[in-house]
Amino acid sequence: xxxxxxxxxxxxxxxxxxxxxxxxxxxxxxxxxxxxxxxxxxxxxxxxxxxxxxxxxxxxxxxxxxxxxxxxxxxxxxxxxxxxxxxxxxxxxxxxxxxxxxxxxxxxxxxxxxxxxxxxxxxxxxxxxxxxxxxxxxxxxxxxxxxxxxxxxxxxxxxxxxxxxxxxxxxxxxxxxxxxxxxxxxxxxxxxxxxxxxxxxxxxxxxxxxxxxxxxxxxxxxxxxxxxxxxxxxxxxxxxxxxxxxxxxxxxxxxxxxxxxxxxxxxxxxxxxxxxxxxxxxxxxxxxxxxxxxxxxxxxxxxxxxxxxxxxxxxxxxxxxxxxxxxxxxxxxxxxxxxxxxxxxxxxxxxxxxxxxxxxxxxxxxxxxxxxxxxxxxxxxxxxxxxxxxxxx
Amino acid sequence: xxxxxxxxxxxxxxxxxxxxxxxxxxxxxxxxxxxxxxxxxxxxxxxxxxxxxxxxxxxxxxxxxxxxxxxxxxxxxxxxxxxxxxxxxxxxxxxxxxxxxxxxxxxxxxxxxxxxxxxxxxxxxxxxxxxxxxxxxxxxxxxxxxxxxxxxxxxxxxxx
Numbered sequence: 001x002x003x004x005x006x007x008x009x010x011x012x013x014x015x016x017x018x019x020x021x022x023x024x025x026x027x028x029x030x031x032x033x034x035x036x037x038x039x040x041x042x043x044x045x046x047x048x049x050x051x052x053x054x055x056x057x058x059x060x061x062x063x064x065x066x067x068x069x070x071x072x073x074x075x076x077x078x079x080x081x082x083x084x085x086x087x088x089x090x091x092x093x094x095x096x097x098x099x100x101x102x103x104x105x106x107x108x109x110x111x112x113x114x115x116x117x118x119x120x121x122x123x124x125x126x127x128x129x130x131x132x133x134x135x136x137x138x139x140x141x142x143x144x145x146x147x148x149x150x151x152x153x154x155x156x157x158x159x160x161x162x163x164x165x166x167x168x169x170x171x172x173x174x175x176x177x178x179x180x181x182x183x184x185x186x187x188x189x190x191x192x193x194x195x196x197x198x199x200x201x202x203x204x205x206x207x208x209x210x211x212x213x214x215x216x217x218x219x220x221x222x223x224x225x226x227x228x229x230x231x232x233x234x235x236x237x238x239x240x241x242x243x244x245x246x247x248x249x250x251x252x253x254x255x256x257x258x259x260x261x262x263x264x265x266x267x268x269x270x271x272x273x274x275x276x277x278x279x280x281x282x283x284x285x286x287x288x289x290x291x292x293x294x295x296x297x298x299x300x301x302x303x304x305x306x307x308x309x310x311x312x313x314x315x316x317x318x319x320x321x322x323x324x325x326x327x328x329x330x331x332x333x334x335x336x337x338x339x340x341x342x343x344x345x346x347x348x349x350x351x352x353x354x355x356x357x358x359x360x361x362x363x364x365x366x367x368x369x370x371x372x373x374x375x376x377x378x379x380x381x382x383x384x385x386x387x388x389x390x391x392x393x
Numbered sequence: 394x395x396x397x398x399x400x401x402x403x404x405x406x407x408x409x410x411x412x413x414x415x416x417x418x419x420x421x422x423x424x425x426x427x428x429x430x431x432x433x434x435x436x437x438x439x440x441x442x443x444x445x446x447x448x449x450x451x452x453x454x455x456x457x458x459x460x461x462x463x464x465x466x467x468x469x470x471x472x473x474x475x476x477x478x479x480x481x482x483x484x485x486x487x488x489x490x491x492x493x494x495x496x497x498x499x500x501x502x503x504x505x506x507x508x509x510x511x512x513x514x515x516x517x518x519x520x521x522x523x524x525x526x527x528x529x530x531x532x533x534x535x536x537x538x539x540x541x542x543x544x545x546x547x548x549x550x551x552x553x
Contacts, residue, residue, distance in 0.1 A: 027550040037551035127553050176553075299401070299416040306415045349550040356553075372405070372412070 015131050020355050023340060027349040034378045035349040036304075036366040039176060041241040041322070043296075046289035049240060049282045056277035063273065067265040069097025069249070070276045076283040077249050081234075085208065085219040087227060093254040096261050097271045097279075101206040101235035101248035106132050107263040108202050108231050108250060109168070113138040117167040122153045123357025124325075125172040126204070138167070144359035147327065150316060151178035155189040162193070168200040171220060174207035177356045177365035178325045179318020181211055184218045191223045200256070201230040206248070207321040209239035209290055212298050215319050221251075228253050231260075236275075238322075239290055240282040245275040297322055300368040300375055307379040308366070311386055322369050325353065329362045331389060339364060345388070346381040394419065395436075398427055406440045445540045447531075454528065455484070455500045456507050458515060459493035461523040470494055473520050482510050493525070504528065 005013075027033060044050075056062075068074060071091070078091040089095055098104040105128060109119065113136040121129045122143045130140040141161050145151045158169065171190070173182040182190070194201060201220055208217040221230040235248025250260060301318065308315035308326040315326035328338045335352035342348050351367075353360030368375060397417050401408050410424045417424065431437045446453040460477075464470050470488055474495055478486045484498040497515065501507040508526070516524050532540050 024551045030550070033550045035550040038548045039552045040548060042546070042548070302415045302418075303412055351551060351553065372408070376412075 011135055015134070016127075020336070020352065023336070023343075023352075027343055030343070030347065030349075033343070033347050033349050034374065034381060036368070036370065036375070036378050037349040037351055038367050038369055039323075040243040040369060041238065041293065042369045042371070043241040043293050045242050045245070045278075046240065046282070046286045048285050048289075049242065049278045052281035053245075053274050053278035056274055061273060061277055065097075065270045065273050065276055067270055068095070068261055069271055070273075070280070073097055073276050073280050073283075076280050077251070080283045081232070081251055085205075085217065085232075086222045087219055087232065087251070089251045090254070094251055094257055096250045096257050096264060097276060098235075098248045098250060098264060099268055099271050100237060100246045101204065101233050102128060103264070103268060103271075104231075104233045104235070104248050104250040104260075105129070105170075105202065105204060107260045107267070108233065108252075108256075109133055109138065110136045110263055111256065111260045112167050112200055114167075116165060118163060118165045119167055120158070120161045120169045122157075122170070122172065124151065124175075124177055124353060124360035124363070125170070125356055126176045127356060129170045129172070139165070141166070142357060144357070145178075145180070146359070147316070147363070151175060151180035151325075152182055152186050153190060155193055158190060158193050162197070162199070166197075166199055168202055169194070171201050171203040173203075173205070174211060174217065174320025176207065176321050177323050177351065177353065177360065177363075179321050179323050181215060181217065181320040182220075183215060184223075187218060187220045187223055191220060191226050194229060195225050199229070201226070203230055203232050205232055205234045207238050208234060210294065210297065210322055211320045212294075212301060213317070213319060217320070231256060236279050236282055240279075240286055241293065242275075242278070242282065245272070245278060247271055247275040247279050297368065300370070300372055303372060304366060304368045304375050304379070307375070311379065311383050313382075313386075322367060324366045324368065325360075325363050326366065327363050331386070333389075335361050335364055341389075342382065342385050346385045348378050348381045348385070395427060395431060398424065399431070399436075402428075402437075443536050443538050445532075445535075447540075452502045453500060454502065454504050454507050455498060456511075456526050456528045458497045458499060458511055458527075459489075459525040460495040460497060460515065460521050462494040463520045463522060464494075465520065473518060476518070477515065480510075480514065482506075482514075 074091040074095040077095050078089050081087050109132045115137040118139045118141045119133045120141045122145050133140045143157045143161050145153055203220050205219055211217045219232055221227045221232050231250055231252035233250050236242040304324045305315050305317055313326040313328055315324050318324055335354050339350050339352045351365040353363030398413055401413055410421050413424045414421045462470055462473050465472050474486050477483055477497055482499050482501055484500050487496045489496045499507050499510055511524055511526050
């Protein structure tokens with residue numbers, strides 16, 4: 001019989017998923033779970049976008065597109081990124097359409113990493129950066145951002161992580177799971193460090209449209225001198241509620257995009273054609289739909305943050321993405337214990353903070369991609385859970 | 394601010410004043426005051442429950458009745474519309490553009506209730522020259538709320 005252990009690559013076998021995956025599997029198969037566990041919007045994709053996708057199918061627009069993506073889509077991306085974030089890219093040479101932001105991150109990291117190169121990753125953050133870095137032969141250098149800094153990346157933390165082998169900094173803001181954003185003055189301090197060095201920023205801005213309380217997203221690429229050293233990654237999943245369409249993009253300096261495009265060309269050919277046609281419509285006509293979703297998220301955000309604080313779980317105000325990241329330290333439980341017990345006793349699914357890096361320990365991630373009624377019910381059950389926990393102690 | 398409050402209440406009339414206060418960013422007593430003021434001004438006209446009558450064991454029949462009406466010299470359609478609105482059987486009265494003048498929704502326990510009401514009450518009003526009754530066979534959505542089986546959340550309980 002074939003020995004699969006010999007067949008599989010060591011680097012892949014060593015990859016997580018670790019124990020936490022088991023917990024997810026249990027949550028995902030359990031019935032009647034009130035979940036605050038997902039990382040995707042609950043809204044349907046705006047109708048105009050769906051219609052555009054259907055129309056493209058009716059017209060049999062089902063061939064491969066250019067490797068870089070449809071020219072008309074790249075032009076829309078160019079004008080959108082300029083209109084929204086004030087960065088001027090050339091649609092022909094500085095924009096690449098990818099299969100979600102995920103592919104863009106993967107290809108960008110692969111394009112720059114020689115064996116042993118270091119990639120700086122602030123955590124807690126989305127789970128893909130570290131495994132992708134390792135698979136590319138790179139060495140992840142984790143920065144544990146701190147709750148007292150609202151999980152922002154500081155200049156000092158960055159400086160202490162930089163070595164001669166540093167190739168790139170991943171900048172994952174607005175941040176899943178913390179909801180942290182980097183405002184202009186925060187970014188200026190980071191930019192000041194990077195301007196003097198040959199370090200690329202891979203700025204994962206997938207949640208850029210989802211910022212609250214008057215704070216507009218600022219891209220580090222829009223700061224002086226930073227466009228030439230930044231790859232901006234964005235996509236349609238979060239802002240336009242298009243997760244299943246699998247469409248994203250990377251914008252950056254032509255010499256980098258050109259090399260990323262080679263990887264994309266060999267690995268993927270081109271992003272799904274139907275999704276590309278739909279995405280043109282999203283960028284052209286959906287500002288109002290996005291604003292409507294944003295208003296709804298904001299109402300939920302306020303309710304959930306107040307809800308956690310009222311329950312005695314300290315929750316700072318998340319200014320971006322669609323997650324609250326309350327501390328559960330007051331319970332004396334670890335994040336995983338907390339989530340497991342909550343799931344079994346009250347059937348509420350949250351994600352333990354350490355799923356996003358060690359520094360997430362002591363917190364849980366609660367998504368508010370759910371109706372207000374659903375969120376209120378989950379909070380009520382968490383309250384019961386905390387009460388029973390208190391009685392036992 | 395009022396518009397924000399209304400948007401929340403329009404979605405869910407039972408939303409607590411505490412939740413409204415949290416979302417709008419004012420105190421609970423300010424919310425209560427604003428609601429009272431809107432009630433007094435007639436902006437908020439009432440709170441009702443959306444019931445899917447098919448799910449309870451209760452006979453209920455509704456019909457939309459299109460009326461042609463001869464308008465009065467001074468008050469046009471107002472007088473007859475207001476008169477019709479007084480019947481408890483009448484759920485709504487609207488002035489229409491197009492083929493008919495008034496559209497009236499009438500609810501009763503049985504078909505006969507509704508047809509009797511139309512024949513004896515509406516059709517006999519002097520200025521009403523014609524009626525066209527359309528019975529409602531099934532409601533799929535009422536006041537913006539789906540009455541079909543609720544959509545299930547296709548998302549998994551946890552995704553990162």
